[in-house]
Amino acid sequence: MKPDLSRWPKPVIALAGFSGSGKTTLLCQVLEIISHQGIRVGVIKHSHHDVELDKPGKDSYRLTHSGATQMLLSSPQMSVLFSKQTNHDDLDSQLQRLCWDELDLVIVEGYRHSDVPKLEIHRPELEKPLLAASDPWVFAIATNQPLEQTQLPLWPLNQPQIIADNILALCLKNTQKNNK
Known part of the structure; x- marks a missing residue:
């Protein structure tokens, strides 16, 4: 099939x-x-494991941990979307x-x-x-x-x-x- x-x-x-x-x-x-x-x-x-891609002290980490539901980090080479999720x-x-x-x-x-x-x-x-x-x-x-x-x-x-x-x-x- x-x-x-x-x-x-x-x-x-x-x-x-x-x-x-x-x-x-x-x-x-x-x-x-x-x-x-x-x-x-x-x-x-x-992944079944928690993954922390962002480093404490960096602006993106601070913004995400300050309450942003989504935070998109954009650089000349790449963008990364940090997004809180429940499921x-x-x-x-x-x-x-x-x-x-x-x-x-x-x-x-x-x-x-x-x-x-x-x-x-x-x-x-x-x-x-x-x-x-x-x-x-x-x-x-x-x-x-x-x-x-x-x-x-x-x-x-x-x-x-x-x-x-x-x-x-x-x-x-x-x-x-x-x-x-």
């Missing part, structure tokens, strides 16, 4: 898997391949924050319980269950070993070029379908 990527303005897929499966490593490799083709990729990374597990609200007109594709790392098309990253040696066994949103599995317990397409985890090509083929097909 091909995932329907027409729910958002641009294709959105997630790389989902258990901790230690290699999601970030694979995402970095795939991003490098895709971005060199001129594709503008947005990334949303899920970081809601992927749809995170997707709404993106500047869609500046993107061709969004890849989400994590949010494995969300209703978004997912490429499962699975390493049998971790002895974790397949997410695909109970998640209808998984459309393929990137793995480093053969799997017999699924009918889903298996993509070679250690060959990021093949995974990038498959992601682009899937997203371009959906984009062309939506433009008709």
